[in-house]
Amino acid sequence: MLVPMGVGLLLLGVGAYAAGTAFSMAETAVEGWAATGGEILSSALVTHEIRVDRLEQRRPGSAVNPDAFRPVWDLEVRYLYRVGDHDYHGSVLSNIARHRREDARTHPPSDELRDLARRFAAGNRVEVRYDPARPQDAVLLADRLPQADWLRRGGLAGVLLGMASLGLAAFRRARG
DSSP states (O other): OHHHHHHHHHHHHHHHHHHHHHHHHHHHHHHTSEEEEEEEEEEEEEEEEEEOOHHHHOOTTOOOOTTOEEEEEEEEEEEEEEETTEEEEEOOOBSSOSSEEEEOSSOOOOHHHHHHHHHTOTTOEEEEEEETTEEEEEESBOOOOHHHHHHHHHHHHHHHHHHHHHHHHHHHHHHO
């Protein structure tokens, strides 16, 4: 009983720690990027359908539909910025998510999404953060995910608990 639990906790812990580390790397990479001025060319709150993943479909007694879609609100932004003598076009809003999405099945866009749409309205001047090594890679928002730290801490706890469980199982086996 302790061995399968220990192995499961180890695997879960390693996976959670790796996911948290990947999110943290996406956050910190943008912090070292250069900034330049830019202009919003177009901005729109639109709805469209996205595929519903299998985890979202899991409900007791329901079958998984691989062709299930749901409507979402999306803030799509296009912008122009200059680095040196070159003009670049960008469309990535954030280093964490390409767009801001909200469920459109039950409600209109949130106040937060509407505020972002006003902030990034066509014609507005904005700060664009870009990768100096690859100036075509740029974002308007350098976001942080608080879950990244919790994933890493939870992953580390899972690894430690898994190791303790395996150690206890080995100790019990050695004793008798």
